Amino acid sequence: MSSLDKKLIYDKMKSLYSFMEYFSPKQEELFIEGMFSRQFTPGSVLMEDGFSCNNIFFILDGSIRISRISEEGREVVLYRIHRGDFCLMTAYSIMTDTDFPAIAQVEEQTEVIALPAKVFKQILQENPQLQSFIFASSLNRLKDVIGVLENITFTGIKQRLAKFLIMLANERSSDKLKITHEQIALEIGSSREVISRTLKNLEEEGAVQLSRGRIQILSLESLKKIILL
């Protein structure tokens, strides 16, 4: 990366990460000198259980899914990070020198800016705005995980599924959803079998129509009613 490229990216980052406005000239220099860019394609793994990590990642573009995977291979999505976030898990591993057995998987074409841990720590120590940002990030991730936990504990599977389908239809502005039962199970913390059975049940009620790898929503109203049950 040329120093001009670096300066351009640095300026782009400044608009995403407001704490960078408070960098001293010295800190800016350290950051620019240490930073490097990495591109990841969908499906690639940025970090996983036991990975050793010497850099902190800032997400410039794309989407990364942070999950935990059980010994039997079941996955539960903890949260996602996007443009303007940073990867708390890598910061955690580095700063506490412990293993954080999570997996960070790239979902869309993703560009991250990596900063060597040493540089990050040095700036962190001197910059209260960066500290606030890190603190806020960790609390937001805590909130995310509590949300997932609540969703799983407090909501029945049928309600969770209905909620998820509505959310997905909104997100994609379509009532024809291309998604496998496996993927849904992963998203809402259940098993493929349970999802298939519950979808079948929704089909019998006339709320959806199932075909291979696709779910068509027939009645948004029915789904909404289920959520209110």
Place this chain on the structure above:
Amino acid sequence: MSSLDKKLIYDKMKSLYSFMEYFSPKQEELFIEGMFSRQFTPGSVLMEDGFSCNNIFFILDGSIRISRISEEGREVVLYRIHRGDFCLMTAYSIMTDTDFPAIAQVEEQTEVIALPAKVFKQILQENPQLQSFIFASSLNRLKDVIGVLENITFTGIKQRLAKFLIMLANERSSDKLKITHEQIALEIGSSREVISRTLKNLEEEGAVQLSRGRIQILSLESLKKIILL
């Protein structure tokens, strides 16, 4: 609280909170001047959904349970804080000016040291050791919540129950456990009905014997086998 009392408590805190060793004389003075002590009896609520909070709490003694409660009144325990911890939720509410709808309930006689948010923020800004402590705390709480989530997602109810009974028996060094089905449901994220049914099932298998408000473990071996299923 006399200034002698304050100085004594401050010294006691120093042995619990290592970041206080790095306080400047000015910070020490600010802390001592601002701090005050609060005692809570078991069952009392320290903070709940929508509570307004102007102080940060450090736990000097006792145990506080942090939970979320669903609209239908179901509770899920997120984590517990003890001597040497601080209450992240209050810090969160204060620092982000948002509601964190959790409930903090005192389980044992508890002594906390409260520090006005203003003082806390001022010291936080100047003291990297306090920042590290806060960061580590929030990550540890995140780990706790992920643990609860995993436990709920990855483990079947029977395994969870067996695990919990073994843990409790170890903790209390007794195989006669005084605990209600309601309390167990709360601890492992289930409903009273499901717990009663699963316990009945364990009784039929000869692993436990049930009586009112009490569970006697008959075969630790059987319980351990269930976990390995």
